[in-house]
Amino acid sequence: MASDTPTDRERMVAGRTYRSTDPELSAARAATKRVLHEYNATHPDDEEHRLELLRGLFGSMAGDAWIEPPFRCDYGAQISMGKYVFANYDLTILDCAPVTIGDMVLFGPRVTIATASHPIDFHQRTVDMFEYAEPITIGEGAWLGAHVIVGPGVTIGAHAVIGAGSVVTRDIPPDVVAVGNPCRVVREITEADREAYLAAYGGFDA
Known part of the structure; x- marks a missing residue:
C-alpha cells in the first residue's frame, strides 16, 4: 500500500522542510555531479557535446545556451533555461527549488x-539537519555582473542590470540598475x- 507521507524530494520541490541526506536526493546529486564532471572536462571546441549534456541535465531548455565551464548545480532538473543565455566561468546554481532563467540573460x-x-x-539546522528552498526567477534580458549572489525566493525583473559583487535578497x-549588499535599486534604465553608450563607444558601420 502506497504511503501518503511525502518524500523528502516531494517536500523539497513543494518548498517545505526536507533533509538533503535523503538517499534519493543524495543519489540525484551524485548523478548530476557525474554529468557535470563530463561537461567541465569537455574540449573547448566541443560545443555540441556540451549542449547535448545541458539538454539532458536541465528540466527544460528553450534553445541554445553558452555556459563556460566550470559550471555547477545541485540537480539540474529544476532549472528552466531560456534561449541565448550566456554564463561566464564558475556559474553555480543550487536548484533545490525551481530556477527560471529567461531568454538572453547574461551572467x-x-x-x-x-x-x-x-x-x-x-x-x-545541525541536529535535525533541516533545509528549505524557495524558487528564483531571472527575467528576460537581465544582466548579472561578476560575483553576484542571488538568494532564495528572489525575482529579478526583465532587462535589470545587477552590479558586480551585489547580494540580492x-x-x-x-528595467533598473541595482547594486550593493544588500542590493538596492539606484536608478531606472x-x-x-x-544614447550615452553610442556617444562613448559608437555603433557598427552600416
Missing part, C-alpha cells in the same frame, strides 16, 4: 544562484543609456 563570472537555505535555529523590478 558574469562566479555568479551564484542559491535557492537553498537553513533554519536560523541551531538545533533544527529582495525582488528587483524590471532609460533611452539616455542607449
